Amino acid sequence: MKFGSTVPLSDFDVKATIVNQIRRLSDPTYFPKPPRVLDIVTFSAHTPFELHVRSAEIAQGFYGALHDLQGRNSTYYNGAAFQVHDSSLIWRYSKDTLVPLLLG
Numbered sequence: 001m002k003f004g005s006t007v008p009l010s011d012f013d014v015k016a017t018i019v020n021q022i023r024r025l026s027d028p029t030y031f032p033k034p035p036r037v038l039d040i041v042t043f044s045a046h047t048p049f050e051l052h053v054r055s056a057e058i059a060q061g062f063y064g065a066l067h068d069l070q071g072r073n074s075t076y077y078n079g080a081a082f083q084v085h086d087s088s089l090i091w092r093y094s095k096d097t098l099v100p101l102l103l104g
Helices: 011-024 055-059 062-068 087-103
Strands: none
Touching (some): 055 062
16 A cells, blocks of 8 residues: 655554545445554565756756766666656666666
8 A cells, every 4th residue: 555645644543544545445334344553564665756946947957966966976866866756667768778878
């Protein structure tokens, strides 16, 4: 299960909200076997997520400077900062852009 919020929440609040949402599904009218929450076995917060760059910083060349880091000190970068939060695009960027740079 994934959980997202437009406002910062504590881990406690996120877990409580998840449990409460699952409990909302316990209406026997719609769910003959309502789900139960016994325990949250694994929890991992990926914060901050989807950071944004202000338009003024973009206008001042933020992304150009970011891409200029590629290859500096023989180091190459990849991730959502260079693409979007879409793993297929990140893998494609690795295959089509970074691997040729490393092997070139």
